[in-house]
């Protein structure tokens with residue numbers, strides 16, 4: 001299932017990157033960038049194949065980004081990318097000052113394990129930032145869709161042609177609580193009657 005979703009994702013990143021990845025001048029990417037307050041060594045889990053995600057726009061001069069993605073390495077990037085899976089991060093404990101999940105949790109087979117891995121590689125007391133794109137199940141389909149989209153195959157067990165399981169707000173809250181993440185700050189940005197972006201700044205419960 002995941003391999004088919006990834007293959008579908010790759011088609012969309014090639015055909016319409018501006019709608020499916022953080023690229024170009026996008027107000028939502030800028031808002032998330034400001035929300036994250038990037039500083040220090042930042043791990044971006046599911047960074048995408050693009051050379052420089054648009055949500056890296058705002059950061060301190062001391063910030064260094066490292067990205068992890070199964071598509072890493074296919075194209076040149078302007079920062080360090082590592083080809084790996086979120087559920088099995090290839091880093092030692094406590095290495096990063098911040099860990100980021102930008103519109104990725106709903107692409108993972110096991111988002112709970114991915115968040116637990118994110119907490120493991122984070123220095124105790126530092127923050128995890130999460131961007132969730134919420135879409136209501138009754139969202140009307142677009143009036144027209146492109147030929148490339150019509151050609152995608154939805155694998156059995158997946159929610160749609162791109163996502164393992166889309167998360168609504170209550171599912172996100174349960175997931176965060178299940179892995180012991182506490183919400184320090186949150187912002188919600190309405191897109192339309194059916195869609196919204198939610199940003200979370202989180203800390204592991206019991207951290208210093």
Ligand SMILES: C[S@@+](CC[C@H](N)C(=O)[O-])C[C@H]1O[C@@H](n2cnc3c(N)ncnc32)[C@H](O)[C@@H]1O
Pocket residue numbers: 006009020021022023045046047048049053068069070071084085086087102103104107108109
């Ligand atoms: C919607 S894209 C978001 C990319 C980037 N964060 C952005 O906003 O531009 C979802 C990304 O998750 C990656 N992905 C899917 N499954 C993954 C996994 N198990 N571990 C890490 N990344 C994964 C995909 O390859 C893809 O680059």
